[in-house]
Amino acid sequence: xxxxxxxxxxxxxxxxxxxxxxxxxxxxxxxxxxxxxxxxxxxxxxxxxxxxxxxxxxxxxxxxxxxxxxxxxxxxxxxxxxxxxxxxxxxxxxxxxxxxxxxxxxxxxxxxxxxxxxxxxxxxxxxxxxxxxxxxxxxxxxxxxxxxxxxxxxxxxxxxxxxxxxxxxxxxxxxxxxxxxxxxxxxxxxxxxxxxxxxxxxxxxxxxxxxxxxxxxxxxxxxxxxxxxxxxxxxxxxxxxxxxxxxxxxxxxxxxxxxxxxxxxxxxxxxxxxxxxxxxxxxxxxxxxxxxxxxxxxxxxxxxxxxxxxxxxxxxxxxxxxxxxxxxxxxxxxxxxxxxxxxxxxxxxxxxxxxxxxxxxxxxxxxxxxxxxxxxxxxxxxxxxxxxxxxxxxxxxxxxxxxxxxxxxxxxxxxxxxxxxxxxxxxxxxxxxxxxxxxxxxxxxxxxxxxxxxxxxxxxxxxxxxxxxxxxxxxxxxxxxxxxxxxxxxxxxxxxxxxxxxxxxxxxxxxxxxxxxxxxxxxxxxxxxxxxxxxxxxxxxxxxxxxxxxx
RNA sequence: GCGGACGUAGCUCAGCGGAUAGAGCAUCAGACUUCGGAUCUGAGGGUCGGGGGUUCGAAUCCCUUCGUCCGCGCCA
Numbered sequence: 001x002x003x004x005x006x007x008x009x010x011x012x013x014x015x016x017x018x019x020x021x022x023x024x025x026x027x028x029x030x031x032x033x034x035x036x037x038x039x040x041x042x043x044x045x046x047x048x049x050x051x052x053x054x055x056x057x058x059x060x061x062x063x064x065x066x067x068x069x070x071x072x073x074x075x076x077x078x079x080x081x082x083x084x085x086x087x088x089x090x091x092x093x094x095x096x097x098x099x100x101x102x103x104x105x106x107x108x109x110x111x112x113x114x115x116x117x118x119x120x121x122x123x124x125x126x127x128x129x130x131x132x133x134x135x136x137x138x139x140x141x142x143x144x145x146x147x148x149x150x151x152x153x154x155x156x157x158x159x160x161x162x163x164x165x166x167x168x169x170x171x172x173x174x175x176x177x178x179x180x181x182x183x184x185x186x187x188x189x190x191x192x193x194x195x196x197x198x199x200x201x202x203x204x205x206x207x208x209x210x211x212x213x214x215x216x217x218x219x220x221x222x223x224x225x226x227x228x229x230x231x232x233x234x235x236x237x238x239x240x241x242x243x244x245x246x247x248x249x250x251x252x253x254x255x256x257x258x259x260x261x262x263x264x265x266x267x268x269x270x271x272x273x274x275x276x277x278x279x280x281x282x283x284x285x286x287x288x289x290x291x292x293x294x295x296x297x298x299x300x301x302x303x304x305x306x307x308x309x310x311x312x313x314x315x316x317x318x319x320x321x322x323x324x325x326x327x328x329x330x331x332x333x334x335x336x337x338x339x340x341x342x343x344x345x346x347x348x349x350x351x352x353x354x355x356x357x358x359x360x361x362x363x364x365x366x367x368x369x370x371x372x373x374x375x376x377x378x379x380x381x382x383x384x385x386x387x388x389x390x391x392x393x394x395x396x397x398x399x400x401x402x403x404x405x406x407x408x409x410x411x412x413x414x415x416x417x418x419x420x421x422x423x424x425x426x427x428x429x430x431x432x433x434x435x436x437x438x439x440x441x442x443x444x445x446x447x448x449x450x451x452x453x454x455x456x457x458x459x460x461x462x463x464x465x466x467x468x469x470x471x472x473x474x475x476x477x478x479x480x481x482x483x484x485x486x487x488x489x490x491x492x493x494x495x496x497x498x499x500x501x502x503x504x505x506x507x508x509x510x511x512x513x514x515x516x517x518x519x520x521x522x523x524x525x526x527x528x529x530x531x532x533x534x535x536x537x538x539x540x541x542x543x544x545x546x547x548x549x550x551x
Numbered sequence: 552g553c554g555g556a557c558g559u560a561g562c563u564c565a566g567c568g569g570a571u572a573g574a575g576c577a578u579c580a581g582a583c584u585u586c587g588g589a590u591c592u593g594a595g596g597g598u599c600g601g602g603g604g605u606u607c608g609a610a611u612c613c614c615u616u617c618g619u620c621c622g623c624g625c626c627a
Contacts, residue, residue, distance in 0.1 A: 051607075086607070088569080305625040311627090338621060340622055341555085364556080429574090438589090495574085508591090513586060
């Protein structure tokens, strides 16, 4: 990409200055960083090398900057260089150099977002993992959108990525038993039998609908069955529904990993044995405890209750062991902020089993506050007060919903104004971005009708400031992919998409593309349009939104 | 009380060590009888919650204080 090529040129310039004795040996230690001047009139790129180096080199920044600038002027990619401010070196690139990058972008197509990695990692992203006792609702949407896009970005950045949904289907689970009892009560109610709805049970409308569905599938003969039947039957239906909603949301998992399978295979018991052998499990008050305090947790955690039943932690321990044993180099768990307190104990368990805790990362998505009619709208499965994700997809569409979640940093609290999302959906930035795509499609069609086509031979006709800015912006995509992958900051891609669209609209206003009287310039501009089109598509792909040709 | 996240334009949010702090929405004023006006141009609007520090330089890092939110189960 342009930035890496230019950085290499800067490094070479520093190296040559050092070899010529104009800079001390310590110069090699200083990183060369590329930034952009505040105003494009000052140059295409800038470096603060001289200022960073000042501390190491014992040389005034402007002096170093001047030396560097002189050397850079000899570079065949560089048009001009100026030293500015406290010691910035501003660089203007040659038109011909940028034109070559326009051609490369057009040739690369959507693969412009793909990066090569020297040592690709095998990464497992576990996300959503909603309990099978209710539909996917708006509260889950953020983790779904974030986790999925993170997986797409990591793949694009060169890693091998698995996506996994952990299904809490354990028969030990108190929550699931309570849910099963709630369904059972509704089922009996449907049959006109006596029923006892559990205290604190699941009261949402969907629970009644679920009971009716079970009745339809399995008949009326289960009134006497225990909660096992109802848990198993409801789980199956809930998971099917979750899977369908998520697929519609553009989220597909490689594996749906069953918690109960860990118990059935004996992996949970085996993991507990290992912990005992490693002396990180001990008995007290008739229960079995994980000595997680040995790894920095606040308190030890119960693995097996005094009544002999296992806690969710027991299966969690076996689960993370299982992930590592499947050969993953890195585990990324996407959790909501309400699970923040579980990081320490999970990492402790991993280390107690002898696995590397630093290979376990948790990305926390902050709580979303939903507003409706100007009031906070609760999102609670227990009471059924919630808005299903499917409902929002019905009303505003998948693209708007996904983009909305992805626009904000996963790490910041956000307000989701449901009314605003519905009423002003046309003003959502996603349309701005998609419009750029549709506009190019229609333009290319028109050009074809006029007998004009792109041609790399004339790329050097791209000299207008808007054309130059667009080429640079296009080549920022791989750069943003790299940064987003490294920092797990997925929302940068939405910002990028808006910026790329803006740059295109700007170009479109200022540079007439189809002009038969200037066929060479037209073909150069068409090439740039094609490069923008595929780059937009690459970005949309990462965000999981569609690329409409007409709107 | 302890731990964590967050306080940036009227609203929703970017920026997270660099040169005059940005965008969208909202408000106001404009654009070639249009290669799609779902676009573009401009204006107003800010003690970056408050206070200390670190350094050539802080919205960004550290400390402190106030405010909001989330955790702190032999629930998942």
